[in-house]
Amino acid sequence: MTAISWRITRGRGSATTQLPLAVCVVLALVIALLGRAEASIFDNARAKLTDWASPALSEIRGPLATVEDWVGGFRDLFRIQDMNTQLARENAELRKWQNVAIALDRRLKRYEQLLNAVPDPTLPSTTARIIGQSNRPFVKTLVLNAGTKNGIKKGQAVYDDRGLIGRIFLAGKKASWVILLSDLNSRVPAIIQPSNRRAILSGDNGNSPLLELDMGDMPVHAGDRVVSSGDGGVVPPDLPIGVVVEEGGELRVALFANPDLSDFVQIIDYSAPRPPSERQVLLEPPPATVAVKPPAAAVAPRASAGPAPGAPLSPATPSIPETPAPSQAHIPADETVFATQAPPPVVEETIIPRRTASTPARVASTVGLQREER
């Protein structure tokens, strides 16, 4: 080994003439406190820096990923036999579950038809490439090559074909940062199946995030499945997260997703329907009312707004479309529709939110199926 010893250069100036150490330490502590209290200052700087560096990061990611794959492949050579056996076993298991999933999917569709259930609309999502990764003791993040100009917003859920990875915590114009589920700052509400017990998935920079259970008394066992609950309206419900494991007397979650193995991820544009505020309810005119066979007394005061039941429509009265709007098509002919103001409002848009709580289940089931098919 090369001899490592350093000759001190004496009398060549001193750091004491510079900004004193104590001042620098105070500055560093102020930055730390400010970063905790007002993170946006540093987040903006970080976003700008990442935007600036993202083209270069994208360029170098390609060749570096090839080297990564090569090194990873070389490492896997030593355990190729074990991997092969394990994959064959998993494949057999997955084929069995694939058949079950297909059968259940068909049955679910039949039930939905029978119940005339509102179909789940497709959730809009954006696919982005991972151009950076930080796996440090106090932070676990990814950098993606999509930003606000691609519709990425802070808080959106990020997942790959295995399950939930994390959520966007910083969105620049061209790049964004993902806080992983295992990061110290990460808190995601979850549900444990089959007990339906609620919990908070709390990252501590370990590999498996901690599971902080609610006050319920339903038992939770190792091997139980953990999915997102959708509470808080940030992460869609029913996204697969992982399975419960027990480590040192604590319940943790072994995550399905592995960001180290992902190249592309999907970002879900989800926002839970919000109830109208009290102010909105007071200020906004009431939506169209669907009244089923109202009593005559209730109709009389509204004569100026609409004709009496059975009266012919005059040109002066607010128009009620002869052909009902698609959303009103299910209203039976013998019901009376009152329009409080023109143009006739679309009833269903004010009553049924565009995205129901069950919407992400479609995404979740798709994700699950993709995983099982693999």
Place this chain on the structure above:
Amino acid sequence: MAGQLAMSPARVFAGFTPVLLALLAVVLVNLPVTFTGGVMPAPILALIPIYFWVLVRPDLMPPAAVLITGIAEDLLSGGPPGIWATGFLAAYAVTNRYREFFAGLSDLAAVIGFAAAVFAAASAAYGLVSLLFWRMAPLSPLLLEAVVTVAFYPLVAPVVAFIHRHIVGALRGDD
């Protein structure tokens, strides 16, 4: 004295080389690549030039330069701001305080000396994170990163010494 104050561009460049090298180390370890599939963390490479120049020429690695390097590490790594800035300054304080002792060490003892500086940085960062988040972060990732950093020292320190001798010292006319 007047001659000493005259600053040629080469001399100015040489004066900034230690800080630039520390910043380069920060950029290098935060490149979006992991050759170990995420099993092994990247080393805190910037601590090596900081430790070296605080021992050899503290006027070229003042506390303000250490602070800037730490802030760069915090910004690029995506972690909470101020954490590694404080950690690097802790390493600076320990190294500067026992400068003569550390500089007298050689071979394995020199590596252990550097390990002490890494320990100071890691302890300060860990303490600050625990205080800020009011919970104990797991120690094992930090310990692993510290071990990897110390393991890199015998490889990187001779390169830093070479740069000091042939670029910084030569341009400044010191050696």
